Amino acid sequence: MDETESLFGADAMEFSKALTGEDDLAAIIRSHLYIEHELNVFLEGRIPEQVFETIHIEYFDKIKLAVSLGFPSKYKAALKAVGTIRNKFAHNLRTQLTSTMLDELYQVFDPVTKEGIQWGFKRINPHFPGRSKPKSHKEMPLRDRLSLYVVHIWAGLKAANAEDRLSTNESKVP
Numbered sequence: 001m002d003e004t005e006s007l008f009g010a011d012a013m014e015f016s017k018a019l020t021g022e023d024d025l026a027a028i029i030r031s032h033l034y035i036e037h038e039l040n041v042f043l044e045g046r047i048p049e050q051v052f053e054t055i056h057i058e059y060f061d062k063i064k065l066a067v068s069l070g071f072p073s074k075y076k077a078a079l080k081a082v083g084t085i086r087n088k089f090a091h092n093l094r095t096q097l098t099s100t101m102l103d104e105l106y107q108v109f110d111p112v113t114k115e116g117i118q119w120g121f122k123r124i125n126p127h128f129p130g131r132s133k134p135k136s137h138k139e140m141p142l143r144d145r146l147s148l149y150v151v152h153i154w155a156g157l158k159a160a161n162a163e164d165r166l167s168t169n170e171s172k173v174p
Contacts, residue, residue, distance in 0.1 A: 031086075032059075081105045
């Protein structure tokens with residue numbers, strides 16, 4: 001088992017299946033659900049369970065609250081961008097995934113995430129079918145590009161939550 005598998009486990013396989021099935025709408029909504037789940041995990045670790053279960057916090061407010069409670073702020077703009085894309089799909093039956101949406105999402109990534117995306121693209125590019133392989137992630141089919149981007153967001157959130165749990169557990173050791 002490599003480091004990625006031990007960190008993300010079955011969640012990564014489940015998320016991958018959610019991204020590759022159905023249509024753009026389903027991929028966007030499911031991506032958003034997985035990402036929001038990681039936000040909730042972070043918030044549940046800081047807000048008493050009985051309080052968290054009784055309040056309703058909108059997604060964009062969860063982002064602000066999480067950052068104010070110590071969640072890495074480098075994810076803030078990407079989380080907002082994913083929420084904006086999700087809202088476009090949720091409120092308009094005819095919304096289509098566009099290159100512009102994905103360009104705007106990519107623009108808000110921090111430099112480390114952009115490097116990760118470049119690395120991920122280089123790693124998966126040889127596996128694209130056919131003779132004409134994309135020369136950059138921006139030339140990938142839109143759904144594949146969406147998957148590459150949201151997997152990086154989700155993995156970053158998952159890792160931040162894992163680091164948070166480790167530091168919490170280490171502070172409890174006598």
